Amino acid sequence: MLRRVSPLSKLISAAKPSLLNQVACGLNFLEAFSTDALKPAEAGTTSKPRTPTINFVLGGPGVGKGTQCTRIAETFGFTHLSVGDLLRKEISSDTEYGTMILETITKGKIVASEVTVKLLKAAIESSDTDRFLIDGFPRSEENRVAYEQIIGIEPEVVLFFDCNEEEMVKRILHRNQGRVDDNLDTTKERLKVFEAYTLPVIRYYSQKGKLHKINAIGTEDEIFERVRPIFAT
Secondary structure, three states, X not given: OOOOOOOHHHOOOOOOOOHHHHHHHHHHHHHHOOOEOOOOOOOOOOOOEOOOEXXXXXXXXXXXXXXXHHHXXXXXXXXXXXXXXXXXXXXXXXXXXXXXXXXXXXXXXXXXXXXXXXXXXXHXXXXXXXXXXXXOOOXXXXXXXXXXHXXXXXXXXXXXXXXXXXXXXXXXXXXXXXXXXXXXXXXXXXXXXXXXXXXXXXXXXXXXXXXXXXXXXXXXXXXXHHHHHHHHO
């Protein structure tokens, strides 16, 4: 379980941060995770710095990222951070940023990168653990660059759940979760956004040798068995 984080309005200033400030923010973040993970039990024990382990999970809308992330987290001891859930929590906080996020999501667009990354940063810093599975991020090259500037921790693994468009639309329209973006028009827009903005991110991590492509057609158990060997080694 994640601790409740403060509304985003307290985390982001009105002015967009400069590149220098973003880099400084990333250095401060790393410094915060370089403190002692455990206090020495005895005199003379050397403490070791800890850096969070980050894994990204990508895939089109309705591909089943959330379902698989829950199983991966439970099986292999990760903290599951859903970017969509963090954004929806901010919407429910009824802040000026929540209103902006709601308008953006309703249109099927991508929320501003500095907003998303600072929500992630707050969630990571407020967690008692240091092994994270980040679901639905980065959704664009702008997301990726902002993450590298503000948080700056290289992902260990990038999962890409691959599924055809027809199947994704069918899953979204039948999952009945009451989400504002679970309708045909918004789904079509989200698929266009995924193709235009997220596929370049997938190509980037593929070229870096980080990407693991998973066939997302099949039962929940069948898909999970395709994922298991990646984290079992």
